[in-house]
Amino acid sequence: MTPTGSPAERSALPVEGMLAAAREGDRRALARLVTMVESGGEGAADVSAATWGITGGAHLVGITGAPGAGKSTLTAALCAELRDRDRTVGVLAVDPSSPFSGGAILGDRIRMSAHEDDRGVYIRSMATRGNLGGLALATPGAARVLDAAGFDMVVVETVGVGQVEVDVAGSADTTVVVLNPGWGDEVQAAKAGLMEIADLFVLNKADRPGADQARSDIESMLSMRAPTGAPRPAVIPVVATEGSGIGELLDAIDEHRGWLEASGEGMRRREERARDELHAVLTAELRRRAEALVGGPRWDRALQGVLAGRNDPWRAALEMLDGD
Numbered sequence: 001m002t003p004t005g006s007p008a009e010r011s012a013l014p015v016e017g018m019l020a021a022a023r024e025g026d027r028r029a030l031a032r033l034v035t036m037v038e039s040g041g042e043g044a045a046d047v048s049a050a051t052w053g054i055t056g057g058a059h060l061v062g063i064t065g066a067p068g069a070g071k072s073t074l075t076a077a078l079c080a081e082l083r084d085r086d087r088t089v090g091v092l093a094v095d096p097s098s099p100f101s102g103g104a105i106l107g108d109r110i111r112m113s114a115h116e117d118d119r120g121v122y123i124r125s126m127a128t129r130g131n132l133g134g135l136a137l138a139t140p141g142a143a144r145v146l147d148a149a150g151f152d153m154v155v156v157e158t159v160g161v162g163q164v165e166v167d168v169a170g171s172a173d174t175t176v177v178v179l180n181p182g183w184g185d186e187v188q189a190a191k192a193g194l195m196e197i198a199d200l201f202v203l204n205k206a207d208r209p210g211a212d213q214a215r216s217d218i219e220s221m222l223s224m225r226a227p228t229g230a231p232r233p234a235v236i237p238v239v240a241t242e243g244s245g246i247g248e249l250l251d252a253i254d255e256h257r258g259w260l261e262a263s264g265e266g267m268r269r270r271e272e273r274a275r276d277e278l279h280a281v282l283t284a285e286l287r288r289r290a291e292a293l294v295g296g297p298r299w300d301r302a303l304q305g306v307l308a309g310r311n312d313p314w315r316a317a318l319e320m321l322d323g324d
């Protein structure tokens with residue numbers, strides 16, 4: 001994935017043209033850029049180079065929660081609310097267990113809500129290509145494409161079940177955790193680490209019995225938390241299927257953004273994301289290069305040495321890495 005050529009040569013790559021087209025509203029160009037990021041390698045590096053530094057305009061919102069909590073319904077309702085306020089939104093639906101279902105359900109909701117032909121909304125499901133590391137690597141790059149394409153808000157919907165998904169969802173400017181009324185919901189959320197990453201809680205399906213109880217359970221759980229310096233997360237009752245509470249949610253997201261900017265926490269989160277991404281790309285690339293050695297001539301020589309007792313696996317591996 002080593003980028004080649006001078007910066008001037010690289011800026012002549014078709015990626016720049018595609019990005020310009022995407023900014024003009026060309027959906028095919030936008031989709032191709034996201035696919036390049038997903039596919040990794042040199043293409044992803046080119047897209048990264050083209051988008052880094054011209055971004056930062058979009059507010060990045062992570063929406064996570066248990067399977068079936070209503071994340072997609074909520075996201076679709078939030079898109080409608082944003083459009084009512086004349087704001088644009090790009091959505092990445094990330095579902096590691098079933099790469100296409102999240103985006104499909106979300107797509108249906110958007111079609112139902114008449115935003116299908118609306119250029120102010122873009123929905124894209126992220127394929128995992130069978131590898132979670134790839135997903136964690138691709139999501140920030142894809143979010144940056146949508147940011148660079150000019151969307152006011154970028155929403156990443158992730159099912160909050162495993163560490164990788166929680167990490168992906170939690171690396172937003174504002175993280176929204178979706179819970180439902182029902183015994184044990186908060187306990188599950190706590191187990192998955194969702195209580196810690198939440199900037200806001202949505203109590204979705206508030207039309208169901210137990211909503212008031214769930215809300216006070218979440219509030220009391222939050223009151224036991226050690227002070228973090230951040231404002232205490234709001235708990236917002238919502239009925240996503242009816243769109244009720246969505247205006248309050250968007251207001252709370254905007255208010256959180258204001259706090260991020262005023263407190264310097266927004267900048268701190270962006271720096272942490274850059275550091276995490278640098279680390280993730282570095283380790284992924286080192287791993288790829290190491291795997292590429294396996295079976296090659298240098299590997300054969302090292303293995304022969306180990307089998308013949310001239311060397312041991314540890315020393316042989318380190319020598320291979322050192323280019324011996």
Ligand SMILES: Nc1nc2c(ncn2[C@@H]2O[C@H](COP(=O)(O)OP(=O)(O)OP(=O)(O)O)[C@@H](O)[C@H]2O)c(=O)[nH]1
Pocket residue numbers: 065066067068069070071072073074095102105159204205206207208238239240241242
């Ligand atoms: N009663 C009620 N049902 C809701 C509400 N919001 C969503 N649902 C229903 O809950 C089910 C799951 O909704 P989704 O939006 O697909 O949930 P999700 O969290 O995106 O699901 P996954 O992506 O599969 O994890 C659907 O049948 C929705 O119609 C709500 O506010 N009230």
Ligand SMILES: [Mg+2]
Pocket residue numbers: 071072073101102105106157
């Ligand atoms: Mg979904």
